[in-house]
Structure formats: structure tokens, C-alpha cells
Amino acid sequence: MIWKILGSREITVDLPKRFDKWSMYTFIDSVINEQLDAKCSKIFFNFEQLQFIEPVGVVVLSNLIEYFKRLKVSVWFKGHTSATLPIKFLDDSGFFKQYLSKSLFESSAIRTTTIPLHLVANDRATEFLYFKLMPWIENEVGLTESSLATLRSSIEEIFHNIRDHSGVNIGCAFAQHYPKKSEIQVAISDFGFGIPQVVRNAIPQLTDPEAIRKACEEGFTTRSNVQNRGAGLPHLMRYVTQRNSGTVLIASGKGEISASKSLQGTKLTVRNADGFYPGTLVRVILRTDTFERVAEDAQLEPFEW
Amino acid sequence: MVIRIIDFTPRPSTYEDGEMIYAKISEAIEKDESVEVSFEGVLSVPSAFINSAFIRLLETYSFEKIRSKLKIVDSTKFINDLIKSRFDFASKAQKSQ
Numbered sequence: 001m002i003w004k005i006l007g008s009r010e011i012t013v014d015l016p017k018r019f020d021k022w023s024m025y026t027f028i029d030s031v032i033n034e035q036l037d038a039k040c041s042k043i044f045f046n047f048e049q050l051q052f053i054e055p056v057g058v059v060v061l062s063n064l065i066e067y068f069k070r071l072k073v074s075v076w077f078k079g080h081t082s083a084t085l086p087i088k089f090l091d092d093s094g095f096f097k098q099y100l101s102k103s104l105f106e107s108s109a110i111r112t113t114t115i116p117l118h119l120v121a122n123d124r125a126t127e128f129l130y131f132k133l134m135p136w137i138e139n140e141v142g143l144t145e146s147s148l149a150t151l152r153s154s155i156e157e158i159f160h161n162i163r164d165h166s167g168v169n170i171g172c173a174f175a176q177h178y179p180k181k182s183e184i185q186v187a188i189s190d191f192g193f194g195i196p197q198v199v200r201n202a203i204p205q206l207t208d209p210e211a212i213r214k215a216c217e218e219g220f221t222t223r224s225n226v227q228n229r230g231a232g233l234p235h236l237m238r239y240v241t242q243r244n245s246g247t248v249l250i251a252s253g254k255g256e257i258s259a260s261k262s263l264q265g266t267k268l269t270v271r272n273a274d275g276f277y278p279g280t281l282v283r284v285i286l287r288t289d290t291f292e293r294v295a296e297d298a299q300l301e302p303f304e305w
Numbered sequence: 306m307v308i309r310i311i312d313f314t315p316r317p318s319t320y321e322d323g324e325m326i327y328a329k330i331s332e333a334i335e336k337d338e339s340v341e342v343s344f345e346g347v348l349s350v351p352s353a354f355i356n357s358a359f360i361r362l363l364e365t366y367s368f369e370k371i372r373s374k375l376k377i378v379d380s381t382k383f384i385n386d387l388i389k390s391r392f393d394f395a396s397k398a399q400k401s402q
Contacts, residue, residue, distance in 0.1 A: 126318045149348035150383040156318060156351040219398055231352035231391060296382065298348040303377035303385045 010042035012078065015050045019057030021249065021283065025275025031064060034276045036191075038073045048079030050086045055187035056283055058095065058174040062117055063191045063279070065099060066172070080104065093117060093174070113140065115175040120188075122169050125159035133175060137184060140177045141288050147295040151286065154239045157232035158188050158282045166192025166279060177288075184286040191279035196253035208255035213270045216250070216257055236284075241266045244294055245287045252280040306333045309343045317350050323357025330358070334366055334374045345379040355387050360395050368396045 013030045016023035032038055045061070053061075068075050080087055080096070083105055090096060091108040094116035110116050115136045120128045134152045138145060162171045168190050175186040199211035206214060214220050216237060221230040233250070237259035240246040248259040256273045259266050308329045314322040326342065333340035342358075362371050377388060 126316050130316060146348055150381075153318075153349040153351045153383075157353075160319070160351060160353050218394060231356060231394075235352045235387070297386075298381050298383060300379065301382040301385055303380050303388070305372045305389070 009040050010044070010074075011040045012044040012046050014046045014048065015053075015061070016057075017049050017051045019050060019052070019061070020054040021056045021251070022274070024056060024060045024281075025273065025277070028060065028064070028278065029275050032067075032278060034278075036067075036278050038068060038071050040073065042074040042076070043068065044076045044078045046078040047087060047090075050084075053086050053090065055174040055176050055185045056281065058090070058093065058117060059172045059187045059189040059281070062095070062098070062119070062172045062174075063189050066119065066170070067191050067278075075099075113177040113179065115173075118173045120159065120171050120173050122159065122163040122171070125156065125163070125171070128173065129156055129159070133173070133186070136175070137177075137286075140184070141291055143291060143295060147298060148291060150239065150294055150297045151244065154236050155186065155188075155284065157236040158284075160232055161280070161282075162188075162190045162192065165195070165198045166190045168192035168279070179288075182287060182289045184288060186284045186286065187281065188284075189279060189281040194252045194277070194279050195250070196255060208253040209257070209270045209272055210255075212250060212252055212255040212257045213268070216259075216268065237268070238266050240284055240286070243290075243297060245290050247285045249283040250280065251277040251283075253277060306338055307341045307343060309345055311346045317347060317354045317358075319351075320353045320357040323354040323359075326358035327361055330362065330375060331365065334362070334370065337374075339374050339376065341376045341378055343379045344377070344381070344384055347384070348381050349383050350387070352387065352391065355384075355391050359388060360391050363392075363395050363399060368392065 013027070016027055031043060065075055081104065088105065088108070091104045092111050093114050094110060097103045098117055115133055118128060118132065129152050134148055135145065138148055159171060162168070171188050171190045173186070173188045175184060177184050195215045196208040196211035199215050200206055203214065216233050217230065218234040219230045237248045240248050241259050241261040242265060245261050250257050251273055254273050254276050256271050258269045308326060310317055310326060313325045317323070330340050330342065377385070
């Protein structure tokens, strides 16, 4: 793929007041088009209006910055020097240290409820899961090491998907614990080919939502990698919803699919997205109050055919 | 023959990790020997590993043959469920072809 910078102008883009899954599309659309061309050669991200940012917002922003670096688009920050709650949160999360080489405030430190922004290379994904993400979650909820091994291998499916299909080498990950809601949100995203584009290599006539639904059917494989058997994403959604009562959202291109628990098993909802997502975003919301059930799955059990 | 997975890969994850196990199992079944695969020290694996190490066997051997020669030990409920559901799905898909 060849990406372009459309015009030499500079633009200022305000971060949304609430930067989450709902506001991300408008934000993305303000800086790149569906062909992944940048709309300017110099961009100012203005943090002034930001009041709240979810893990999804952090990975979207990070992916855009990483993407612009590759395109040689000049990225600048504005309105980020006051210690407002969201700015302090981002600084505590290592965001400004990542992109400005140092934290904004001396008092900033990683919060126990946050796993800071990680750019995870494909060959380091296992290491990230074993030594960063899962120990952090287990520590947050007071479980012993490896209690949540089954969730680890389920989340590993997302990184395998990036490695096998996205055409890029890096996924961006961020996670946040919301103790009052008994939730842990994990957001992982790449700015690679995107699911619809990959699926249409096998079935050209599908729309983006249809293509995402297809990718989540067990046994469907695009054979973009000869090793695929079409089990990863279906397994992730089934396990997280049925054993953890959590939810999974996948956004890619102009389609979305969400998975939640229902009486019949896993309810899948496929829809047109409110905009365009370049690459693939996966948001997993884990319920911390059902982790005991997940831990049971890591107990030894005699195997019988 | 006993195959202890962690002797081959300390953190079984990818399709490539499973290929080593597949080669050992194939070798045993080819000689009509029984083979025991131990998950000792492994609590969970992604589907790619299971597909590579076990499900690929269906391309060469019948499910009955695999079941009669392959024994899984020291495994968790998660691993057992994943192996059985993947074999179940792949066997059905094979029959419908």
C-alpha cells in the first residue's frame, strides 16, 4: 500500500470531550481518509476539551501518532500543560513520556489501576501477556499467579490475529481497571489491513459488517496464512462471554461486531459502524466478579475423549 | 512415547510451537505406537497451538486412529475443552466435505 499526505497545510484537531468508542470515528475522520491518506502534513492535537479518555481512546490516539510518524507527518500537542484530571491520567499512564520523551509532571507515576500504553511487536506479544498484562490483572484482583491463564490465552488470540492478518508488526495495547464497576477494559489495536479487506480477498462481495461476521464464524479462514483454521476470534468471544460474562467489541473498516452473554450462549450483534476504523480495534471488557469461575478452568482435570 | 510439551516450548502459543509437538506425535502414530502428551506446567494455550499440534493430524489419520493412539495427560479443563471442541468441529467439517 502507498499512503499519501494530502496537501501541505497544518490543522488543529480537538480531542473529543469524552474519548471513547463512540467519539473515535469522528476524530479519526478528521485526520485521515478511508484510503489511510493523511489530511495534512502538520497536525496539532489539542487536549484542551478532553474530560475523560477510555482505553479505546488511548490506543486510537497512539496508533494515529505512530501512523503519522511512518508517514512523516509532523505531530504536535496543544492544551496539554494544565494538570486536569484527564491530562494527569494520561501522564500517569506514560502517554506523554512515550511521545514527548518525558512526563509532564514530576509527581506522575503509573497508577496501580492502569497497565500503561504498550506498543507490542508481534514477536513480543507472549512476553507482554505473561509478564505484564496478566500479572497486573491478577495483582489488581488479588488472585494468585496464573489463575487467569485461560484469559491470557484467549487475549493471545487477538495478537495472533494481528500477526497473521494485519500486515503490520505492532499492536498497541492499554488496559484500565475500574474497581467500582468490577471491570477491566483491555483495548488492543493495529492500523493494518483490517478484517473486511482481508475477508474480501476470499469473498469479494461482502460488505464490511458481513465480512466481520464471516471472520467470527468458526471454521472460516481466508487462508491469508496457511496455518489458519478460523478458530481464534470465535474462541475469544465465546470464552470471554460465557465463562467471564464479559463483552468483546471488534471494530474494523465500516463494520462492528459485539459479543455478549445470552441465555442461548453468546449473542453476536453486527452493525454498520458510525465511521471508518483503519485496521482493527478489539475491546475486551472483563468482569472481575466472575474471575473465580475462570480460575476453575485452569484446574487439572482428567482428559477423556 | 511420552511428550512433555514444556520440554519443547516453555510458553506454548503459536502454530510454530505446535508443529514440534505435531511432528513427534505423527512419528509415533506412523509407527503404530501409542503416544502420551503431557501438559505438565501448562495451564492454557491458544487455539493456534492446538490446531497445529493436534487438529492437523486429521489430515493424515482418522479420528478413531488418533483417539486410539493419543493420550492427553496433566491437562486443565480449559485445555481439554479446547482440544475436544476443536476435534469435534474439524471432524464434522471433514465429514461434510
